[in-house]
Amino acid sequence: MDEIAARHHRSRKRAAPAVGRYWAMAMVLVTALAVPLMVSLFQAEAQAQVLPGCTATRVTDPPRQVLDCGNGLLIESEAAAALTAQTPQSGLDLEGRAILIEVSPRESFQVLTPHAIATVRGTQFAVDVDAGVTSVFVVEGSVEVSRRDEPATVLLGPGEGVDVRPGEPLVVREWPQPRVNALLARFGR
Known part of the structure; x- marks a missing residue:
């Protein structure tokens, strides 16, 4: 039983960094998509107030x-x-x-x-x-x-x-x- 638990523990250790890398890549992708959208919304809002x-x-x-x-x-x-x-x-x-x-x-x-x-x-x-x-x-x-x-x-x-x-x-x-x-x-x- 100890050998099975040890194998499971080792596989979780290997999986955690991979999940972390995928999560980090997902966050970079979301940020890369969200920032230009937020900037364009800000610019659009600014343009809407060009002339009082x-x-x-x-x-x-x-x-x-x-x-x-x-x-x-x-x-x-x-x-x-x-x-x-x-x-x-x-x-x-x-x-x-x-x-x-x-x-x-x-x-x-x-x-x-x-x-x-x-x-x-x-x-x-x-x-x-x-x-x-x-x-x-x-x-x-x-x-x-x-x-x-x-x-x-x-x-x-x-x-x-x-x-x-x-x-x-x-x-x-x-x-x-x-x-x-x-x-x-x-x-x-």
């Missing part, structure tokens, strides 16, 4: 957030867009990715990026920020665009866009349809 007084709705195809700020201001931002409010209802800062804005007639609304300032009155337009360039495209209405560090401006009309790069002139161009389609597809259009 706005109501946020999440859209999944493609992933984006729609902010209805009342008074004719509707902002769609890509899921990873980095937005912060300047002051309620007057404008926002965009550090990365793209937004699509629809503004009904109002006093003024601005989008500040690292490279440009886009000021509007009653229009629909997109702003896309990438490393070293801000692109502004007008769907309808008009948008005035300038560099953050220069007073010179250009006025964009429907179908026109400008790429704002440091040290390069602001050149208004009619955007080719494939470029327009690629940008607007990011907002399900």
